[in-house]
Amino acid sequence: MPPTDVERSLAEAKSRGDWDAYVRVLLDADTFSYKPKDQVDGRKLVVDWRTEQGPEGKQCLVVYTRGELPGTRPDVVACAVSLPFPPEEWWGSELQGMLVNPGSPSGTYFPDAKRTRRHWKSLKKSVPKNGHDADQMLTKYTGPLHGPLAHGLACGGHLAVHNGVIWNEIGDVYNSYEEDVETLRGSWGVTDRHSWQVQLTALLEGRNSPAEPEFVLQVRNDLARQYPGSHRDASVWQRATAGALAQRGVSGPGIDGVMPLIGKIMRYEERxxxxxxxxxxxxxxxxxxxxxxxxxxxxRWGLSARFAEPYETEQLVIQAGELARRVYRTWEDYSAGYILGRVLRFDEEAFGHMYDSALTPHRILTQDPGSPWRNIPFTPN
Known part of the structure; x- marks a missing residue:
């Protein structure tokens, strides 16, 4: 079974001998090759690509599509490669040919890849260009599709769909090694295993986001249980919240600072x-x-950055899924909670990118027949 639709399309084109179609699929796909980790981490100006000998003894660049990436290796890392290979990478190099997905049904050998660059560039003109926010659901058919690990991975569906990565994979990379390392460094301040563990623990304990939204939501949950219908009244919710905060020793100014949050939540829920x-x-x-x-x-970013091991990552993903099951009843409940947390943190009622980039994945995940949310029960039977 081909791991993803990309490898299926490559294998079909290969079986027909339609090499232009094969190359178009390849040019439209995410492609990777391996580099020595120490050279990438050292930001060496010229980094050596990992090579293999082709059938004719030529030194070849080895290119993988996302579904055929081998397992995590300690000494080399998967880096995004732009095809056709730029001329500066060929010049002065022993590279002559290219191996694509070696050893797989979708794999092939281009002995003259160095001399066919101009033709590949002409083919690339007919390949649609995906924008940065081209949300899409990608499934690895040979990956987990049922069970606790698949459920946990599906809980990461919003970001996986928005980033255009396979949702159900504990693989060698998330986007690519260099991009994942930079995401952790630039957005999270994470540069090593310890700082990665600290941030991950905060996420699993629900401490990364501000505490106030969760507090006021729990006050409303109590109202809905004790006085059905009263939770719909903003003034009742505000009085109950003010009382709960006062019991915790929060003074007047602190209470006043929380009150606008209730109106903001209700306006988001209306939308x-x-x-x-x-x-x-x-x-x-x-x-x-x-x-x-x-x-x-x-x-998954931590695994790609080599801050974690595959089995450890699987257990953390399962843990996140189990935590979600304790709080929510359905995928729809979970998704609404995820989106509210996101927009309260970043959107400021603009209903802009931070909202749209969660809304579109929500629609894909709830409506696509092949979505994990349509095929994996949120709560076990």
Whole structure:
């Protein structure tokens, strides 16, 4: 079975002998090759690509599509490679040919790849260009599709779909080694295993996001249980929240600072209902889903950056999924919580990119027949 649709299309084109079609699929796919980790980490100006001998004894660049990347290796890392290979990488090099997905049904050998660059460039003109936010659901058919690990990975679905990476993979990279390392460094301040563990623990414990939204949501949950219907009244919710904060020793100014949050949540929920995130009479019970969903992707970034081992990453992903199950009842409940946590943190009621980049994945994951949310029960039977 081909791991993904990309490898299936490559194998079909190969079986027909349609090499232009094969190259078009390859040019439209994410492609990777390996470099020595120490050279990449040292930001060496010229980094040696890992090579293999082709069938004719020529030194070849080895290119993999995402679904055929080998398992994690300690000494080399998978880096994105842009095809056709730039001329500066060929010049003065012993590289002559190219191996694609060696040893797999979709694999092939281009002995004259160095001399066919101009033709590949002409073929690339007919390949659609995907934008940065070209959300898409990618499934690895040979990866986990059922069970606790698949469920945990599906909890990371919003970001996986938005980033255009395979949702159900504990693999060698998330985006690519260099990009994943930079994501952890630039967005999270993570540069080693210890700092990665600290941030991941905060996500799993729901401490990365501000505490106030979760507090006021729990007050409303209590109202809904004790006084059905009262939770819909903003003034009742505000009085109950003020009382709960006062009991915790929060003074007047502190209480006043929390009150606008209730109106903001209710306005977001109104928009959620209009956009189909929430049913007409539903409300968000918790925003912890935002931390849990990011924890899944954060664990995968850590694996790519070599801060974690594959088995460890699997267990962390399963843990994030189990935590989500304790808080939510359905995928829809979980998704609404994830999106609320995201927009409260970053959107400021702009309903801009931070909202749209969660709304579109929500629609894909809830509506696509092949979505894990349509095929994996949120709670076990």
């Amino acid at each position: 959620f209902r209009a956009d189909g995130i929430l049913p007409p009479d539903a409300f968000v019970t918790s925003a912890l889903g935002y931390d849990f969903g990011r924890a899944v992707n954060f664990a």
